[in-house]
Amino acid sequence: MGTGTLTDLQLAVMKALWDVGEGTVGDILAAMDKDGRVLAPTTVATLLQRLTKQGWVERRRRGRQFVYRAMVDQREAAKGVLQRVVRAFFGGKVSALTAQLLESEEISPEELEEMRSLIKEKGA
Numbered sequence: 001m002g003t004g005t006l007t008d009l010q011l012a013v014m015k016a017l018w019d020v021g022e023g024t025v026g027d028i029l030a031a032m033d034k035d036g037r038v039l040a041p042t043t044v045a046t047l048l049q050r051l052t053k054q055g056w057v058e059r060r061r062r063g064r065q066f067v068y069r070a071m072v073d074q075r076e077a078a079k080g081v082l083q084r085v086v087r088a089f090f091g092g093k094v095s096a097l098t099a100q101l102l103e104s105e106e107i108s109p110e111e112l113e114e115m116r117s118l119i120k121e122k123g124a
Helices: 008-020 025-034 041-053 074-090 094-104 109-123
Strands: 057-062 065-070
Touching: 008 025, 008 041, 008 065, 008 074, 025 041, 025 065, 041 057, 041 065, 074 094
Parallel strands: none
Antiparallel strands: 057 065
C-alpha cells in the first residue's frame, strides 16, 4: 500500500497508470496527454521512481524499459484521501463534509436524486 500523500503531479501520473493498467513511461505520457497534461519523459520517470519507493507503484524490466503498474487501486487511494480530509477538516464527521459540499458546489437535481438513493441504500 502506498504511503504518504500524493502531490498533484503524482496523482496525475497515478490516474494515467490506472487508465493504462500497466505500461512504460511512454504509455503513461500518452495517457496523460489525452487528459491535456503534457510533461517531459524525464519528469514522469522521476515521478514513477518516487512512487515506486513510496509503495504506490511497482516496476519490472521488459527489455531495456521498465513497465509500471499501480500497487494501490484508484478506489482504495480515494478512500484514504477522503478519510484524511474528513478527519482533518470536518472532525471525522461525514455529515459535515456533505454539508460543505452541498453549500459550496453546484449540484444538479439528478445528482441530488442519486445522493438520496445512496443514502437510502446505506440506511437500509
